[in-house]
């Protein structure tokens with residue numbers, strides 16, 4: 001609609017046909033029709049929804065495979081990064097990085113978020129996925145998320161409302177689809193900040209030993225099936241080092257796909273499908289993606 005186009009083009013700081021690769025940890029992604037950075041993502045989500053404009057929220061872009069054909073409508077990169085501490089409760093806005101929040105908490109002698117030093121995503125992306133590692137998950141420290149549900153208004157959500165589960169939530173797969181997280185309250189424990197920093201340093205060392213963190217990737221591509229590890233299955237299927245163009249199953253950790261330089265979303269997607277097919281054929285296990293495909297995909301593929 002022309003009036004929607006006028007509205008989009010009138011947004012402060014908006015860019016048209018803006019390439020997204022630089023905003024994703026994969027370094028892959030075609031252009032957004034419209035792209036804007038905002039410290040008030042809720043306001044834009046509400047406006048887009050009212051106008052019937054498709055939108056995509058972008059945090060740190062560390063769990064996305066963005067199509068080479070780009071993304072329809074408005075991509076809203078969340079840059080609301082405020083935080084405050086009240087005793088053992090911490091408020092963080094959704095654009096703040098989890099790694100930074102982990103350091104802030106340690107610097108304030110709070111314990112319980114050390115694991116987040118391994119999650120390069122934003123607070124909003126962490127809620128969407130119930131991010132976690134080394135046996136800890138966001139839901140264990142999340143008291144409440146505050147967000148906006150288009151057409152309904154601002155709401156507070158407990159972990160139960162959010163239906164947080166292993167790398168999923170009602171935002172990703174349920175009744176809160178399309179809603180935006182604006183901030184969270186975490187409940188942590190008072191403790192020794194120096195000890196928290198030592199623990200984080202140890203976790204970072206462990207991660208660099210076991211994962212290809214210096215490469216362009218999206219973290220774990222697949223969820224671990226119950227009682228097993230996706231990396232183990234992929235390795236056992238002989239797929240380590242397997243390639244599609246410049247996309248490769250990591251030699252370092254088989255549940256990672258690396259962009260060796262110039263890989264396309266199409267190549268990564270083909271590699272994902274090959275891995276799924278091989279693991280299903282050899283072990284009868286249906287791997288489920290942890291990474292999320294977004295944007296315009298060739299006909300017949302669900303984004």
Ligand SMILES: Cc1cc2nc3c(=O)[nH]c(=O)nc-3n(C[C@H](O)[C@H](O)[C@H](O)COP(=O)(O)OP(=O)(O)OC[C@H]3O[C@@H](n4cnc5c(N)ncnc54)[C@H](O)[C@@H]3O)c2cc1C
Nearest residue numbers: 057059060061062063121122124125126131132133181219
């Ligand atoms: C090297 C590496 C290691 C990783 N290790 C881990 C790990 O140990 N554990 C783990 O859980 N994950 C891990 N990840 C994956 C990733 O960091 C997490 O899934 C993270 O939570 C994604 O956050 P993000 O801000 O990057 O989200 P994005 O990739 O930007 O977006 C992911 C989804 O979240 C939605 N979203 C983003 N912000 C909001 C918001 N404010 N409101 C509503 N929806 C929103 C987006 O629309 C999108 O659908 C890793 C990734 C990398 C690259």
